[in-house]
Amino acid sequence: MSDERMPPINDELLYSVEPYKIKVVEPLRATTLIERKVAIETAGYNPILLRAEDVFIDLLTDSGTGAMSDRQWAGMMLGDEAYAGSKNFYHLQATVREHYGYRHIVPTHQGRGAEHILSQMLIKPGDYVPGNMYFPSTRLHQELAGGTFVDVIVDGSYDPANSMPFKGNVDLAKFDALIARVGAERIPYISLAATVNMAGGQPISMANLRAVRELADAHGIRVVLDAARAVENAYFIQQREDGHRHKRVADILLAMCALTDASTMSGKKDALVNIGGWLAVNDDALYEQASNLALAYEGLHTYGGLAGRDMEAMALGIRESVQEEHIHARVRQVEYLGEKLRERGIPIVEPVGGHAVYLDARRFLPHIEQTEFPAHRLAVELYMEAGIRSVERGILSAGRNAQTGEHNPAALELVRLAIPRRVYTQSHLDLVALAIERVYRRRETLRGLKLVHEPNHLRFFQARFELL
Incomplete structure (x- = not known):
């Protein structure tokens, strides 16, 4: 037969x-x-x-509208609701270190809580914050702190019909011109969005991110990543950028974050939860300052406006997100x-x-x-x-x-x-x-x-x- x-x-x-x-x-x-x-x-x-x-x-x-997995719902039952030092915080911290690479995290109720703390820490009246296109809440926090947002995204991002693969890239000439015009001392950081929302969810390439890092280092300017959809950005790098097709998305994500000094995160996107976020930094002094501000605006630095069960669900969601x-x-x-x-x-x-x-x-x-x-x-x-x-x-x-x-x-x-x-x-x-x-x-x-x-x-x- x-x-x-x-x-x-x-x-x-x-x-x-x-x-x-x-x-x-x-x-x-x-x-x-x-x-x-x-x-x-x-x-x-x-x-x-x-x-x-x-x-x-x-x-x-x-944002916050996704469906959690059975493991995340099971993790909710493991919530340690201690006011200080919840075991779920340490699980979340270890998971962020493993998959995003930052040394310190301060949990926040959602991403804009992290944006608020970051802006209050780093921006002084009269400062300029360049970025690859604005996002409304991000720019508002920068402006409320006395800063002025300056768009330095590539021109191709403004053409909806342009099919260039990385329309979230920074125009290095625009960034350099801003430094020359206002002085590096008036630029506390460059704000980089992974998969730029206002441009249509467009990614930034690894090569461009590396070039931004080099230019920022030459002038002593920090690089801050909006990591809400960084996993999606890592996927586009894997699929579209030469030399990355054989790499795991998880490894590309780590490499992206290694080129930055800090990140704000809305866990309601990539991390597959309905509430939660964090501010992540590598610098010890910044971490102490962020922890102090969290006490005023979010909650203790080991819960930041979240229940222990929320932090546990987010830690599990991070692991699922990079599969x-x-x-x-x-x-x-x-x-x-x-x-x-x-x-x-x-x-x-x-x-x-x-x-x-x-x-x-x-x-x-x-x-x-x-x-x-x-x-x-x-x-x-x-x-x-x-x-x-x-x-x-x-x-x-x-x-x-x-x-x-x-x-x-x-x-x-x-x-x-x-x-x-x-x-x-x-x-x-x-x-x-x-x-x-x-x-x-x-x-x-x-x-x-x-x-x-x-x-x-x-x-x-x-x-x-x-x-x-």
Whole structure:
């Protein structure tokens, strides 16, 4: 009898399948168009202000919205809730040292707690902080400490159609020019984001990171990494940069961090937990200073606003995050949605990033002026179409100039579709692609928005609008 079996499944296909099975489910409630229109109007046409129960597929953020593993949930039962010296802190500390390489950590309630402590420690009024594109909360903490953010990212990052593999790279000429203009003594550190969020989740290369380190060392400037999605960045280095394909993601992550002096971390991303973060440093004096500030803003330096169970879950999540099968399938799921949109002719940021697909609202809605918030309008319409929540990354997120009161310029006008880790299936993403296609077909009928309520800081969280 002949062997009629099909050819063997290749490793690439196996890696593309989710490396987990579903053990617990959370029911979702589908809503009617009328219900969605009432909900979004009540929320002031701001998807962030919607009740979560009115959202069918929530792609607002990948921060704290992932699913923990059975081992993480089991670890929650091992929480040592001692006020000082919890054993879970020492487990977390040892895990960070093993996989990120930093000598000291101070736990924080989430990443912005670490940003706050770092900014208060290092920035003086009149300082300048260069970085590879801003992130709203990071820049706000720098500004509240008296600093001025200066963008030194490569120009290619501002072209959504540019498919260069490392659009998160620092333009060394821009960095050097800033040093020459203001003096190294007024630059406390350069702030580097791994997989730059506002550029579409774009990574920085190892070669560029090494060159930044050399230039910073030549002028005595610290290098600080936003490590929230550094594992995803390490994966892109493995896949896209010469000389790294044979290396483990875990080893690349360590090599990245070794080129920096400190890092802020939101454990709600790569570390696969719903709350938590840390500030990591190598310098003993900085660690003591950070520990003292943590006492004022977060909690004791061995818990930093977290329960022992949260630190245990984060330590276990770090170990899971660097597993090859996990990170490959995680990024592949994001790429899948990107492919579905590309097939439909939807304008997106290229190449697709590690945590989200970004719609290019300038090309999607070219007839809506930027001051009428086209990206935010697109996010509103996507919710009304199918109950899908997303977030604007454009002129609304950029905020206003504190001196002039004018909108800060935003070269990119994007809608972020952030995919939570280990939460949604391929069917969910198929629905997202279909809903976006339906909106795209009637895009010319859409009109912009008028801003009617504007908070002073991080306005996109609580702003309210009216339809024009």
